[in-house]
Amino acid sequence: MSILDTINSPDDLKKIPRSDLPDLAAEIRSLIVEVVSKNGGHLASSLGAVELAIAIHYVFDVPHDKIIWDVGHQSYAHKIITGRREKFHTLRKYEGICGFTRMCESQYDSFTTGHSSTSISAGLGIACAKSLKKENNKVIAVIGDGSMTAGLAYEGMNQTGYLHKNKDFIVILNDNDMSISKNVGALSSFLSRTFSKKYLQDLRKEFGEFLKSLPKIGDDLYKFAKRSEEFFKTFATPGMLFEAFNFDYFGPINGHNINHLIDILNNIKHLREPVLLHITTTKGKGYPPAERNPIYFHGIGSFKVKTGNCNNTKNGISTYTEVFGKTMVELAGKNEKIIAVTAAMPEGTGLTEFSEIFPERFFDVGIAEQHGVTFSAGLATEGFRPVVAIYSTFLQRAYDQILHDVCLESLPVIFAVDRAGIVGEDGATHNGLFDISYLRNLPNMVVMAPKDENELRQMLLTALSHNGPIAFRYPRGTGVGVPIEPDIKPLPIGKGEILKKGTDILILAIGHSVCESLNAYEKLISEHGISSTVVNCRFVKPLDTELIISLTKEIPRLITVEENIRMGGFGSAVLECLSDGGIYDYKIDRLGIPDVFVDHGPQNLLRAKYKIDSNAIVNSALKLMGRI
Template sequence: MFKVLDKIHSPEDLKSLDRDDLNRLSHEIRKYLVDVISVTGGHLSSNLGVVELTIALHYVFNSPVDKLIWDVGHQSYVHKILTGRKEALKTVRQYQGLSGFPKRLESEHDCFDVGHSSTSISAAIGYAVARDMNKDDYSVVAIIGDGALTAGMAFEALNNGAQMKKNFIVILNDNQMSIGKNVGGMAEYLDTIRTGHVYKEIKHDVHKVFDRIPVVGKMLTKGVREIKDAFKQVFIPGMFFEEMGYTYLGPIDGHAVPQIIKVLNQARRIEGPVLIHVNTIKGKGYHHAEINPSKFHGTKPFITTNGEALVKKAANTKKTYGELMGDQLIQYIEDGHKIAGITAAMPDGTGMTRFMKKYPKAFFDVGIAEQHAVTFAAGLGLSGIKPFVAIYSTFLQRAYDQVLHDVCIQKIPVVFMLDRAGLVGEDGETHQGVFDLSYLNHMPNMTVMAPMDSETFKDMMAFALTYMDGPIAIRYPKGEAPFFGYDKSPIVYGKSEVLETGQDIAILAVGSMVDEALKASAMVKSSVTIVDARFVKPIDYDQIDRLAATHKYLLIAEENTMIGGYGSEVLRYVHQKGYDIKVEIMGIKDDFIEHGSRNKLMEILGLTANHIAAYIERYNR
């Protein structure tokens, strides 16, 4: 089917290709990506943008001896195709299939596991230093996007890398997009470089003049150098990187394979750190992805001819928790509350798009900078503005110190909206939001809540809006928010809610696990008490006292690691009080969870209604 691609089984197969074959290979890889991802789902637009760059990298360098380190990694599909995983790509992000990110256990060509952004330069410096300490001989290349370059970690690494003066290459893949549109000073700076034709034209004319001047003695040579340095200060693209200590090359066309190969070969010969600025188009070669790259960043299966989702969302489907949050924020503004919505480069993913468009002055996208987002919110919170910080559970881990040090110690009333809490499925180990209950639970002054459905979620947001005694985190899963129709009581600080009353077994369920508990109760004949925990911190100790006095068995169900979570604190309390009740925790064991559909993972981990029903039957014989 593919004239060139079918002959590529390893990077070595690229070396013999001529220019026409390389161009043909680019077209064939793009078609293959669209064909495969339209069936499996996955990251499409980012991979379409790096086809030529990836081909050139493997044409010039010798992986796995040379180290190619991909930042974030969702643009590594082309790398996987060229390193012998073309057929395996058909299983991408499926349970026990190919990971959507570089994974060392998967291939020797993947030299660093990634999933969170802005790590590649740090890892590359580590490789470069170790290479020289071990007296080895190989090249190290970090590929980082312009969106990932907004994170503080990337700047820390750039600064340290310049100080180290080691030989390594940073490739800045500049497509003017992360998941959403890039924001901030770095985005504006890169934009001026992309359009900076003045320097190139003047530089050419000045060099023609310099070439006609006879260089007589060191003074004139020194003078020419000083003139050139002064000239660079005013006009040179990439002067920021040059001043840091990097040799800057670019910007170059990221879709011209011969040009990229030429610059890569040039960079290999330069002593010290080099930064190559490559301009690419996200979604390149597939019209629908080019005009709407965010839609095809992480896509479900779609129809290739029109780009529409294979399974369209029904008109009467429920809203996601993120969409509900955005609606509530709009309502709070209209009700006269002084609030701010903050996100870290994820306005679409967190459900803030409508709020952003309707009230742009109250919306703040700080870029991929979770640490800054949290402390920025702290400043707002101390100034009479109620900040709602919407960040995925897995990404808030990056701002642990800021949450603890800058918010909790000062008891600032910041509201953390933790999206994608629990199992998120196909993105795998790096994205599963199964640690937040544990890393927030031990923070003094922190309140942690988890809604069972859409109405509880809105009640919790309303409670958090007026709560001024410290920070509150509301954690909720990916996807649509269910509605159970219970006549629930108002939110009272630290209090749970009894949904069903029985005599045999009590189930304390957190957030998403309430649904599973209710389903399990309907499957068995036993008389079951079901309690919606509502608050993970503080725990409703009075409720536990009552359950311990009336039940012999207590099951705690949470979509979180069992270490340090809700269940462990309940168990500690029961043990401390000496209650005669058997407590079992249903949660996630001490392990990282691989990729796969959420339903599949819930089944494997024993977190379904069937597993709860089996527990009930086991203890009610």
């Protein structure tokens, strides 16, 4: 029996001799690689956090003590240790365990973390609640993978520093070369190890008083060191930054030395004021392909364990993201005003090639979507055409900036909204099911969605030709496979197109749902003898009201289809259009996502479950026709 087979809870882990913990770490890594190679997932980040997860659960009393993993995709080892080992093979599968921490999944998941940089704010809230309830729980926030680049992390630190008295709160900065600094070597590790002893902390304070007592030069020496107890570390670590927020800073230390981690955590867990422990880890640790290419293995589909090569499922068809990236390069070669902006996702948004060809016109703002949008607004005021490429779910974080800094003055900022609709295995925190609803209500904003990858190219040029805020949303995954026209032509703003003509049913669709509607058209005519008109509306705002009104006067039944929440979405926009046009007595069925969060699973399965696929459109038509 392996060591891992004996562990079903953190209590079981504490029974393992410390000498066996490195072997346990190797077994956990092997399981993570095996499962992710089949299911896909965030591999490199979780491999880098294995020893940290073991050490935290070895030292602290979880779930009495609370751990927040930020971002939650580095929590695979935590999930395995906390009773989910036997279910780990279901990772990211439909009705299996989530790829992120979820409060509804386990009592050991203290906070749901799909987006980044929330842990310090949430952790401080939990710590304050525990203090008010006179409870003595420790709260540990593990923040990494670039999460310290977001402003929210510093807002949380600022408030923590203000409320620092008697707050049992530990922040562990998992620095894996995608965070704030590099490992600065053995001296810092030595200092952090010795300074974590309580008597040496007292000694540092006494030394500070000694410095200030020196005649003539004492005050100058003390001011130069900022805080005398951090004198040596000031020159070697970023500790002064965190000390300025009233955190006791320790580090950086090697995050793969389990015994060292356990010693440090045992030393600092008794402190009653906020502590920041800075550890350095190797992203992809223990799996050579991931260590060599941690960006590629950050989020990956299924792959061959022996080589690390991905299993090819694209069938030669480019993804929407790839088409967007190549079109950006093509158009930027003709227009020097085009600028690309992304938030820590150059690979994910297809902008790597752009960044290499036009480095002076590419800006990665880090995990700082709010800043990225306002930064782009500033560029737009000076005559540039910034294209902000951000996943739908992350663009939500910059909503106020879109409203106040872009739309209010109608600045020509272009939003390329990637991963719109159902994203699949990443689940509820990553599905892009709200962008139509949260963008279409903003004055001056134009919202559109392509039916295929060729139309995506047309919409990018349309956006660049428009003098105001404009967004186009497109799904995750491969395109339809249509031919790519070499000459890109802009689309007339607010005009849809009739793809199929029939008399029984009117189907109005947007984005990916157009493909589902065309499939439904074929089924309706061949299997049921029902003819339908299928319209690719292209624009959610402004709608082609003239076309819609005219067609509803000819065809007595209407279906709207969208891969977005129904409330306030495309179907709502059509209802508003009909109401404004004085059309009230009409048979309508709106297909879209109901008032729920969609969990993880294959895209096609979820589309069927929430009745937005071609079969659902057929059933809707049959109901409207009185056939079922």
